[in-house]
Amino acid sequence: MTGERRGRAAGERVVIVAVAQFALVGVLALAIVALTTGIASRRVGQREAIANARTTTVLTSQRLADPAMIEGLRNGDPDTIAGVDRIVRDDVLDDAVVRVKIWTAEGVIVYSDAAELIGSTFALGADEVDALRSGRIEAEVSNLDEPENRLERQFEKLLEVYLPIGVPGEDALLFEAYHRYDSVSDAGSQLWQSFAPIALGGLIVLELVQLPLAWSLARRLRERMREREALTWRALEASEVVRRQIASDLHDGVVQDLTGVAYGLSAAARRPDRPVSSAELDATAGAVRDATRALRSLVVDLTPASVDEGGLVPALEELARRMSVGPLEVQVDVDEAGPTTWDPAVDRLLYRAAQEGLRNAARHANAASAVVRVRGEGDVAVLEVIDDGDGFDPEQLAADGTDGHVDLRALRGVVTDAGGTVETVSAPGAGTTLRVGVPTP
Numbered sequence: 001m002t003g004e005r006r007g008r009a010a011g012e013r014v015v016i017v018a019v020a021q022f023a024l025v026g027v028l029a030l031a032i033v034a035l036t037t038g039i040a041s042r043r044v045g046q047r048e049a050i051a052n053a054r055t056t057t058v059l060t061s062q063r064l065a066d067p068a069m070i071e072g073l074r075n076g077d078p079d080t081i082a083g084v085d086r087i088v089r090d091d092v093l094d095d096a097v098v099r100v101k102i103w104t105a106e107g108v109i110v111y112s113d114a115a116e117l118i119g120s121t122f123a124l125g126a127d128e129v130d131a132l133r134s135g136r137i138e139a140e141v142s143n144l145d146e147p148e149n150r151l152e153r154q155f156e157k158l159l160e161v162y163l164p165i166g167v168p169g170e171d172a173l174l175f176e177a178y179h180r181y182d183s184v185s186d187a188g189s190q191l192w193q194s195f196a197p198i199a200l201g202g203l204i205v206l207e208l209v210q211l212p213l214a215w216s217l218a219r220r221l222r223e224r225m226r227e228r229e230a231l232t233w234r235a236l237e238a239s240e241v242v243r244r245q246i247a248s249d250l251h252d253g254v255v256q257d258l259t260g261v262a263y264g265l266s267a268a269a270r271r272p273d274r275p276v277s278s279a280e281l282d283a284t285a286g287a288v289r290d291a292t293r294a295l296r297s298l299v300v301d302l303t304p305a306s307v308d309e310g311g312l313v314p315a316l317e318e319l320a321r322r323m324s325v326g327p328l329e330v331q332v333d334v335d336e337a338g339p340t341t342w343d344p345a346v347d348r349l350l351y352r353a354a355q356e357g358l359r360n361a362a363r364h365a366n367a368a369s370a371v372v373r374v375r376g377e378g379d380v381a382v383l384e385v386i387d388d389g390d391g392f393d394p395e396q397l398a399a400d401g402t403d404g405h406v407d408l409r410a411l412r413g414v415v416t417d418a419g420g421t422v423e424t425v426s427a428p429g430a431g432t433t434l435r436v437g438v439p440t441p
Contacts, residue, residue: 018218019211026207054137057161060092061175064102065165070173073102073110081118084111092177099152099178102165105132110173114151122148124174128162132174137163142178157181230417261287312339312347316354316372328362328370335375342381346438349418350374350383356411357385357434365389365432377437380420385434391426411436 064070064084072080088100093113102111107124109117124132131138142149142158152158159179166172261284307315313334320330339347354372361367367389374383412422420438 019215022214022218023207023211026210029203054139054161056097057175057177058137058163060177061163061165063087063091064175067166070166070171073173074104074171076110076119081111085113088113096179096183097177098155098158098180101148101176101178103128103174103176105129105171105174109148117148117151120148122146128174128176131162132164132172135164137161141181152178155180227417257287307344307347307351312342312350312374315347315351316374319351319354319358320372323358323362323370326362328358328367330358331369331371333371333373339374339381341440342376343441345418346381346440349415349420349438350381350436353383353411353415353422353434353436354385356408357387360408360434361385361387361389361432365391367431376440379440380437381440383436386431387433388431391428391430391432393428394424394426 064087069080069084073084084102088111092100100111100113101109101117103109103124105124106121108121109119112118127138127140130136139159139161142152142160144153144156144158155178159181160176161179162174162176164172165175264284264287313332316332316334320332323330358370358372361370365387367387370385370387372383372385374381376382408422408424415422415436415438418438420436423435423437424432425435426432
Protein backbone atom coordinates (compact mmCIF):
# COMPACT_ATOMS: atom_id res chain seq x y z
CA MET A 1 0.00 0.00 0.00
CA THR A 2 2.85 2.33 0.82
CA GLY A 3 4.40 1.64 -2.59
CA GLU A 4 1.07 2.37 -4.26
CA ARG A 5 0.81 5.68 -2.40
CA ARG A 6 4.33 6.55 -3.42
CA GLY A 7 3.51 5.72 -7.03
CA ARG A 8 0.45 7.94 -6.93
CA ALA A 9 2.42 10.74 -5.30
CA ALA A 10 5.08 10.44 -7.98
CA GLY A 11 2.37 10.52 -10.64
CA GLU A 12 0.85 13.66 -9.12
CA ARG A 13 4.28 15.30 -9.10
CA VAL A 14 4.71 14.48 -12.77
CA VAL A 15 1.32 16.05 -13.53
CA ILE A 16 2.12 19.17 -11.49
CA VAL A 17 5.50 19.59 -13.18
CA ALA A 18 3.94 19.17 -16.64
CA VAL A 19 1.19 21.70 -15.93
CA ALA A 20 3.72 24.12 -14.39
CA GLN A 21 5.84 23.89 -17.52
CA PHE A 22 2.77 24.51 -19.65
CA ALA A 23 1.83 27.53 -17.53
CA LEU A 24 5.39 28.89 -17.71
CA VAL A 25 5.39 28.61 -21.49
CA GLY A 26 2.04 30.41 -21.53
CA VAL A 27 3.38 33.22 -19.35
CA LEU A 28 6.43 33.59 -21.59
CA ALA A 29 4.20 33.70 -24.66
CA LEU A 30 2.04 36.31 -22.92
CA ALA A 31 5.11 38.42 -22.12
CA ILE A 32 6.37 38.19 -25.71
CA VAL A 33 2.98 39.15 -27.13
CA ALA A 34 2.70 42.02 -24.65
CA LEU A 35 6.16 43.31 -25.58
CA THR A 36 5.64 43.06 -29.33
CA THR A 37 2.15 44.55 -29.10
CA GLY A 38 3.47 47.41 -26.98
CA ILE A 39 6.26 48.19 -29.46
CA ALA A 40 3.95 47.93 -32.46
CA SER A 41 1.20 50.04 -30.88
CA ARG A 42 3.68 52.71 -29.82
CA ARG A 43 5.03 52.94 -33.34
CA VAL A 44 1.55 53.07 -34.82
CA GLY A 45 0.56 55.71 -32.29
CA GLN A 46 3.62 57.79 -33.09
CA ARG A 47 2.92 57.59 -36.78
CA GLU A 48 -0.66 58.65 -36.14
CA ALA A 49 0.51 61.52 -33.93
CA ILE A 50 2.96 62.73 -36.59
CA ALA A 51 0.22 62.51 -39.20
CA ASN A 52 -2.07 64.55 -36.93
CA ALA A 53 0.70 67.13 -36.43
CA ARG A 54 1.11 67.46 -40.17
CA THR A 55 -2.64 67.85 -40.63
CA THR A 56 -2.81 70.47 -37.88
CA THR A 57 0.08 72.38 -39.43
CA VAL A 58 -1.57 72.30 -42.85
CA LEU A 59 -4.84 73.67 -41.46
CA THR A 60 -3.03 76.39 -39.56
CA SER A 61 -0.94 77.44 -42.54
CA GLN A 62 -4.05 77.84 -44.67
CA ARG A 63 -5.07 80.85 -42.56
CA LEU A 64 -1.80 82.53 -43.43
CA ALA A 65 -1.84 81.72 -47.14
CA ASP A 66 -3.41 85.05 -48.14
CA PRO A 67 -1.17 86.63 -50.83
CA ALA A 68 -1.42 90.07 -49.18
CA MET A 69 -0.35 88.63 -45.85
CA ILE A 70 2.53 86.79 -47.51
CA GLU A 71 3.63 89.96 -49.26
CA GLY A 72 3.38 91.97 -46.01
CA LEU A 73 5.54 89.41 -44.17
CA ARG A 74 8.08 89.42 -46.95
CA ASN A 75 8.26 93.23 -46.78
CA GLY A 76 8.43 93.26 -42.97
CA ASP A 77 5.18 95.17 -42.55
CA PRO A 78 4.63 95.67 -38.78
CA ASP A 79 0.83 95.49 -39.08
CA THR A 80 1.00 92.23 -41.00
CA ILE A 81 3.44 90.81 -38.47
CA ALA A 82 1.17 91.86 -35.64
CA GLY A 83 -1.86 90.29 -37.34
CA VAL A 84 -0.01 87.02 -37.90
CA ASP A 85 1.15 87.09 -34.29
CA ARG A 86 -2.42 87.39 -33.05
CA ILE A 87 -3.50 84.43 -35.15
CA VAL A 88 -0.57 82.34 -34.01
CA ARG A 89 -1.00 83.08 -30.32
CA ASP A 90 -4.79 82.70 -30.35
CA ASP A 91 -5.18 79.65 -32.59
CA VAL A 92 -1.84 77.91 -33.02
CA LEU A 93 0.28 77.95 -29.89
CA ASP A 94 -0.88 75.54 -27.19
CA ASP A 95 0.47 72.77 -25.01
CA ALA A 96 1.50 70.78 -28.10
CA VAL A 97 2.80 73.54 -30.45
CA VAL A 98 5.51 75.65 -28.77
CA ARG A 99 7.11 77.60 -31.61
CA VAL A 100 6.20 78.96 -35.05
CA LYS A 101 8.64 80.30 -37.65
CA ILE A 102 8.04 81.63 -41.15
CA TRP A 103 11.00 81.72 -43.52
CA THR A 104 11.86 83.10 -46.91
CA ALA A 105 13.69 81.00 -49.48
CA GLU A 106 16.83 82.96 -48.61
CA GLY A 107 16.73 81.77 -45.01
CA VAL A 108 15.38 84.95 -43.43
CA ILE A 109 12.91 84.52 -40.55
CA VAL A 110 10.13 86.98 -41.35
CA TYR A 111 7.97 85.92 -38.40
CA SER A 112 8.34 84.00 -35.14
CA ASP A 113 6.42 84.07 -31.90
CA ALA A 114 9.89 84.64 -30.43
CA ALA A 115 10.26 88.24 -31.64
CA GLU A 116 14.03 88.29 -31.26
CA LEU A 117 14.33 85.79 -34.14
CA ILE A 118 12.54 88.02 -36.64
CA GLY A 119 15.00 89.30 -39.22
CA SER A 120 17.63 86.65 -38.44
CA THR A 121 19.13 84.78 -41.32
CA PHE A 122 20.16 81.10 -41.28
CA ALA A 123 20.94 78.62 -44.00
CA LEU A 124 17.99 76.42 -44.91
CA GLY A 125 18.50 72.68 -45.00
CA ALA A 126 18.16 70.63 -48.16
CA ASP A 127 14.77 69.20 -47.06
CA GLU A 128 13.42 72.66 -46.34
CA VAL A 129 14.55 73.98 -49.72
CA ASP A 130 13.02 70.93 -51.42
CA ALA A 131 9.73 71.48 -49.57
CA LEU A 132 9.62 75.10 -50.81
CA ARG A 133 10.14 73.99 -54.38
CA SER A 134 7.96 70.88 -54.46
CA GLY A 135 5.18 71.86 -52.03
CA ARG A 136 5.60 68.70 -49.93
CA ILE A 137 4.88 68.58 -46.21
CA GLU A 138 7.85 67.36 -44.19
CA ALA A 139 8.10 66.26 -40.55
CA GLU A 140 11.24 65.40 -38.65
CA VAL A 141 12.82 65.56 -35.22
CA SER A 142 14.40 68.97 -34.71
CA ASN A 143 18.15 69.28 -34.37
CA LEU A 144 18.22 71.64 -31.40
CA ASP A 145 21.97 72.08 -31.74
CA GLU A 146 21.43 74.26 -34.83
CA PRO A 147 21.82 78.03 -34.20
CA GLU A 148 18.29 78.84 -35.36
CA ASN A 149 16.94 76.48 -32.68
CA ARG A 150 18.83 77.92 -29.71
CA LEU A 151 15.63 79.21 -28.13
CA GLU A 152 13.98 75.75 -28.31
CA ARG A 153 16.69 73.84 -26.50
CA GLN A 154 14.75 74.07 -23.25
CA PHE A 155 12.18 71.63 -24.66
CA GLU A 156 14.81 68.88 -25.12
CA LYS A 157 13.08 67.17 -28.08
CA LEU A 158 10.69 68.65 -30.65
CA LEU A 159 9.01 67.53 -33.86
CA GLU A 160 9.12 70.18 -36.58
CA VAL A 161 6.62 70.17 -39.42
CA TYR A 162 7.14 72.54 -42.34
CA LEU A 163 5.42 73.26 -45.63
CA PRO A 164 5.25 76.16 -48.09
CA ILE A 165 2.54 78.80 -47.94
CA GLY A 166 1.76 80.47 -51.21
CA VAL A 167 2.61 79.07 -54.63
CA PRO A 168 5.60 76.69 -54.37
CA GLY A 169 8.62 77.96 -56.27
CA GLU A 170 7.15 81.44 -56.74
CA ASP A 171 8.37 83.38 -53.74
CA ALA A 172 6.53 81.09 -51.33
CA LEU A 173 7.29 81.30 -47.63
CA LEU A 174 8.15 78.27 -45.46
CA PHE A 175 5.77 77.77 -42.51
CA GLU A 176 7.41 75.83 -39.70
CA ALA A 177 5.66 74.61 -36.51
CA TYR A 178 7.46 72.95 -33.60
CA HIS A 179 5.46 70.29 -31.72
CA ARG A 180 6.37 68.77 -28.38
CA TYR A 181 7.63 65.25 -28.97
CA ASP A 182 6.03 64.21 -25.66
CA SER A 183 2.65 64.47 -27.36
CA VAL A 184 3.85 62.03 -30.01
CA SER A 185 5.10 59.56 -27.37
CA ASP A 186 1.91 60.01 -25.36
CA ALA A 187 -0.16 59.14 -28.41
CA GLY A 188 1.72 55.84 -28.71
CA SER A 189 1.20 55.11 -25.02
CA GLN A 190 -2.49 55.91 -25.27
CA LEU A 191 -2.88 53.58 -28.22
CA TRP A 192 -1.08 50.83 -26.27
CA GLN A 193 -3.30 51.41 -23.28
CA SER A 194 -6.33 51.11 -25.54
CA PHE A 195 -5.19 47.80 -27.01
CA ALA A 196 -3.71 46.29 -23.85
CA PRO A 197 -6.97 45.35 -22.08
CA ILE A 198 -8.25 43.61 -25.21
CA ALA A 199 -5.05 41.88 -26.31
CA LEU A 200 -3.65 40.93 -22.92
CA GLY A 201 -7.05 40.29 -21.37
CA GLY A 202 -7.91 37.81 -24.09
CA LEU A 203 -4.58 36.04 -23.69
CA ILE A 204 -4.94 35.87 -19.91
CA VAL A 205 -8.44 34.42 -20.23
CA LEU A 206 -7.13 31.89 -22.77
CA GLU A 207 -4.33 30.92 -20.39
CA LEU A 208 -6.76 30.51 -17.48
CA VAL A 209 -9.06 28.38 -19.63
CA GLN A 210 -6.21 26.20 -20.87
CA LEU A 211 -4.73 25.46 -17.46
CA PRO A 212 -7.62 23.21 -16.31
CA LEU A 213 -7.57 21.51 -19.70
CA ALA A 214 -3.82 20.96 -19.42
CA TRP A 215 -4.28 19.58 -15.92
CA SER A 216 -6.99 17.21 -17.12
CA LEU A 217 -4.96 16.06 -20.14
CA ALA A 218 -1.87 15.51 -17.99
CA ARG A 219 -3.85 13.42 -15.51
CA ARG A 220 -5.40 11.39 -18.33
CA LEU A 221 -1.99 10.82 -19.85
CA ARG A 222 -0.67 9.70 -16.47
CA GLU A 223 -3.61 7.32 -16.07
CA ARG A 224 -3.00 5.86 -19.54
CA MET A 225 0.67 5.40 -18.66
CA ARG A 226 -0.31 3.69 -15.42
CA GLU A 227 -2.73 1.42 -17.27
CA ARG A 228 -0.05 0.57 -19.81
CA GLU A 229 2.36 -0.30 -17.01
CA ALA A 230 -0.30 -2.50 -15.44
CA LEU A 231 -0.91 -4.25 -18.77
CA THR A 232 2.82 -4.81 -19.17
CA TRP A 233 3.05 -6.38 -15.72
CA ARG A 234 0.01 -8.54 -16.43
CA ALA A 235 1.56 -9.69 -19.71
CA LEU A 236 4.77 -10.59 -17.88
CA GLU A 237 2.76 -12.37 -15.20
CA ALA A 238 0.81 -14.31 -17.83
CA SER A 239 4.04 -15.26 -19.59
CA GLU A 240 5.47 -16.53 -16.31
CA VAL A 241 2.26 -18.48 -15.63
CA VAL A 242 2.43 -20.12 -19.06
CA ARG A 243 6.10 -20.98 -18.54
CA ARG A 244 5.41 -22.63 -15.19
CA GLN A 245 2.40 -24.38 -16.61
CA ILE A 246 4.38 -25.89 -19.49
CA ALA A 247 7.11 -26.97 -17.09
CA SER A 248 4.49 -28.57 -14.81
CA ASP A 249 2.78 -30.34 -17.73
CA LEU A 250 6.05 -31.75 -18.95
CA HIS A 251 7.25 -32.79 -15.49
CA ASP A 252 3.99 -34.28 -14.23
CA GLY A 253 2.93 -35.86 -17.51
CA VAL A 254 5.24 -36.68 -20.37
CA VAL A 255 8.46 -36.78 -18.34
CA GLN A 256 6.93 -39.14 -15.75
CA ASP A 257 5.51 -41.42 -18.44
CA LEU A 258 8.75 -41.61 -20.41
CA THR A 259 10.72 -42.13 -17.20
CA GLY A 260 8.47 -45.09 -16.37
CA VAL A 261 8.99 -46.52 -19.85
CA ALA A 262 12.75 -46.11 -19.50
CA TYR A 263 12.78 -47.88 -16.11
CA GLY A 264 10.63 -50.71 -17.48
CA LEU A 265 12.86 -51.26 -20.50
CA SER A 266 15.98 -51.15 -18.34
CA ALA A 267 14.52 -53.73 -15.96
CA ALA A 268 13.51 -55.99 -18.85
CA ALA A 269 16.98 -55.74 -20.35
CA ARG A 270 18.53 -56.97 -17.08
CA ARG A 271 16.44 -60.18 -17.00
CA PRO A 272 18.56 -62.72 -18.85
CA ASP A 273 16.40 -65.60 -17.68
CA ARG A 274 13.16 -64.29 -19.18
CA PRO A 275 12.88 -62.41 -22.48
CA VAL A 276 10.57 -59.44 -22.96
CA SER A 277 7.05 -60.55 -23.75
CA SER A 278 4.86 -59.14 -26.48
CA ALA A 279 2.43 -57.89 -23.84
CA GLU A 280 5.19 -55.87 -22.19
CA LEU A 281 6.21 -54.45 -25.55
CA ASP A 282 2.58 -53.52 -26.31
CA ALA A 283 2.27 -51.80 -22.92
CA THR A 284 5.52 -49.94 -23.49
CA ALA A 285 4.41 -48.90 -26.99
CA GLY A 286 1.10 -47.72 -25.57
CA ALA A 287 2.90 -45.61 -22.95
CA VAL A 288 5.08 -44.06 -25.64
CA ARG A 289 2.01 -43.34 -27.79
CA ASP A 290 0.32 -41.68 -24.83
CA ALA A 291 3.41 -39.55 -24.21
CA THR A 292 3.55 -38.65 -27.90
CA ARG A 293 -0.13 -37.70 -27.82
CA ALA A 294 0.44 -35.56 -24.73
CA LEU A 295 3.38 -33.81 -26.37
CA ARG A 296 1.33 -33.21 -29.51
CA SER A 297 -1.48 -31.78 -27.40
CA LEU A 298 0.99 -29.51 -25.62
CA VAL A 299 2.36 -28.26 -28.94
CA VAL A 300 -1.18 -27.52 -30.10
CA ASP A 301 -1.79 -25.58 -26.88
CA LEU A 302 1.28 -23.51 -27.56
CA THR A 303 0.10 -22.78 -31.11
CA PRO A 304 -3.72 -22.86 -30.83
CA ALA A 305 -6.16 -22.53 -33.68
CA SER A 306 -6.25 -19.05 -35.17
CA VAL A 307 -9.33 -17.43 -33.70
CA ASP A 308 -8.89 -14.39 -35.94
CA GLU A 309 -8.89 -16.43 -39.15
CA GLY A 310 -11.29 -19.27 -38.42
CA GLY A 311 -13.54 -17.60 -35.89
CA LEU A 312 -14.43 -18.42 -32.30
CA VAL A 313 -16.76 -21.36 -32.93
CA PRO A 314 -14.34 -23.54 -34.98
CA ALA A 315 -11.56 -22.75 -32.50
CA LEU A 316 -13.73 -23.87 -29.56
CA GLU A 317 -14.77 -27.03 -31.37
CA GLU A 318 -11.13 -27.87 -32.07
CA LEU A 319 -10.29 -27.20 -28.41
CA ALA A 320 -13.15 -29.51 -27.34
CA ARG A 321 -11.84 -32.32 -29.57
CA ARG A 322 -8.35 -32.05 -28.12
CA MET A 323 -9.58 -31.98 -24.52
CA SER A 324 -11.91 -34.97 -25.13
CA VAL A 325 -9.02 -37.35 -25.82
CA GLY A 326 -8.69 -38.30 -22.13
CA PRO A 327 -11.41 -39.10 -19.61
CA LEU A 328 -13.03 -35.65 -20.04
CA GLU A 329 -15.83 -35.33 -22.59
CA VAL A 330 -16.38 -31.75 -23.81
CA GLN A 331 -19.36 -30.30 -25.67
CA VAL A 332 -19.75 -26.85 -27.21
CA ASP A 333 -23.06 -24.98 -27.08
CA VAL A 334 -22.96 -21.72 -29.06
CA ASP A 335 -25.62 -19.11 -29.72
CA GLU A 336 -24.89 -18.44 -33.39
CA ALA A 337 -26.38 -14.92 -33.25
CA GLY A 338 -23.49 -13.61 -31.18
CA PRO A 339 -19.98 -14.75 -32.14
CA THR A 340 -20.29 -13.84 -35.82
CA THR A 341 -20.55 -10.14 -34.96
CA TRP A 342 -18.05 -9.88 -32.12
CA ASP A 343 -14.69 -8.18 -32.33
CA PRO A 344 -11.67 -10.54 -32.76
CA ALA A 345 -10.22 -9.23 -29.48
CA VAL A 346 -13.38 -10.42 -27.69
CA ASP A 347 -13.12 -13.81 -29.39
CA ARG A 348 -9.50 -14.21 -28.25
CA LEU A 349 -10.40 -13.44 -24.63
CA LEU A 350 -13.27 -15.93 -24.66
CA TYR A 351 -11.10 -18.61 -26.23
CA ARG A 352 -8.47 -18.13 -23.55
CA ALA A 353 -11.16 -18.35 -20.88
CA ALA A 354 -12.41 -21.63 -22.39
CA GLN A 355 -8.85 -23.01 -22.37
CA GLU A 356 -8.42 -22.14 -18.72
CA GLY A 357 -11.79 -23.52 -17.66
CA LEU A 358 -11.30 -26.84 -19.48
CA ARG A 359 -7.72 -27.20 -18.27
CA ASN A 360 -8.85 -26.79 -14.64
CA ALA A 361 -11.71 -29.24 -15.20
CA ALA A 362 -9.32 -31.87 -16.61
CA ARG A 363 -6.44 -31.50 -14.16
CA HIS A 364 -7.89 -30.36 -10.87
CA ALA A 365 -11.60 -31.16 -10.79
CA ASN A 366 -11.54 -34.84 -11.90
CA ALA A 367 -14.48 -34.01 -14.15
CA ALA A 368 -16.00 -36.52 -16.56
CA SER A 369 -17.83 -33.98 -18.73
CA ALA A 370 -17.84 -30.28 -19.41
CA VAL A 371 -19.89 -27.89 -21.50
CA VAL A 372 -18.60 -24.72 -23.12
CA ARG A 373 -21.56 -22.39 -23.56
CA VAL A 374 -21.30 -19.12 -25.53
CA ARG A 375 -24.06 -16.55 -25.92
CA GLY A 376 -24.70 -12.85 -26.19
CA GLU A 377 -26.48 -10.86 -23.48
CA GLY A 378 -27.15 -7.43 -24.94
CA ASP A 379 -23.77 -5.79 -25.54
CA VAL A 380 -21.89 -8.39 -23.44
CA ALA A 381 -20.35 -11.60 -24.79
CA VAL A 382 -20.67 -14.41 -22.23
CA LEU A 383 -18.75 -17.69 -22.07
CA GLU A 384 -19.38 -20.38 -19.44
CA VAL A 385 -17.40 -23.53 -18.78
CA ILE A 386 -19.54 -25.93 -16.70
CA ASP A 387 -18.03 -29.18 -15.38
CA ASP A 388 -19.29 -32.00 -13.15
CA GLY A 389 -16.06 -32.31 -11.16
CA ASP A 390 -15.31 -32.29 -7.45
CA GLY A 391 -15.92 -28.57 -7.00
CA PHE A 392 -14.52 -26.55 -4.10
CA ASP A 393 -15.58 -24.21 -1.34
CA PRO A 394 -15.05 -20.53 -2.39
CA GLU A 395 -15.30 -19.39 1.24
CA GLN A 396 -12.49 -21.75 2.22
CA LEU A 397 -10.32 -20.29 -0.56
CA ALA A 398 -11.09 -16.79 0.69
CA ALA A 399 -10.23 -17.82 4.25
CA ASP A 400 -6.93 -19.24 3.00
CA GLY A 401 -6.17 -15.88 1.38
CA THR A 402 -6.26 -17.19 -2.19
CA ASP A 403 -8.68 -16.80 -5.06
CA GLY A 404 -7.87 -19.88 -7.09
CA HIS A 405 -4.95 -20.89 -9.31
CA VAL A 406 -2.35 -18.41 -10.49
CA ASP A 407 -3.38 -18.82 -14.13
CA LEU A 408 -7.00 -18.07 -13.19
CA ARG A 409 -5.88 -14.87 -11.46
CA ALA A 410 -3.97 -13.89 -14.59
CA LEU A 411 -7.10 -14.51 -16.68
CA ARG A 412 -9.15 -12.36 -14.29
CA GLY A 413 -6.63 -9.52 -14.64
CA VAL A 414 -6.70 -9.61 -18.46
CA VAL A 415 -10.51 -9.72 -18.61
CA THR A 416 -10.83 -6.92 -16.03
CA ASP A 417 -8.47 -4.73 -18.08
CA ALA A 418 -10.82 -5.25 -21.05
CA GLY A 419 -13.76 -4.05 -18.94
CA GLY A 420 -15.17 -7.55 -18.37
CA THR A 421 -15.92 -9.75 -15.39
CA VAL A 422 -14.90 -13.24 -14.22
CA GLU A 423 -17.10 -15.24 -11.85
CA THR A 424 -16.49 -18.70 -10.42
CA VAL A 425 -19.45 -20.60 -8.92
CA SER A 426 -18.69 -23.88 -7.18
CA ALA A 427 -19.48 -26.09 -4.21
CA PRO A 428 -17.89 -29.33 -2.98
CA GLY A 429 -19.28 -32.23 -5.03
CA ALA A 430 -21.40 -29.93 -7.22
CA GLY A 431 -18.97 -29.09 -10.01
CA THR A 432 -17.71 -25.68 -11.07
CA THR A 433 -18.97 -22.97 -13.41
CA LEU A 434 -16.54 -20.41 -14.80
CA ARG A 435 -18.43 -17.41 -16.23
CA VAL A 436 -16.65 -14.71 -18.25
CA GLY A 437 -18.41 -11.61 -19.59
CA VAL A 438 -16.68 -9.20 -22.01
CA PRO A 439 -18.26 -6.00 -23.43
CA THR A 440 -18.59 -6.01 -27.23
CA PRO A 441 -17.65 -2.80 -29.09
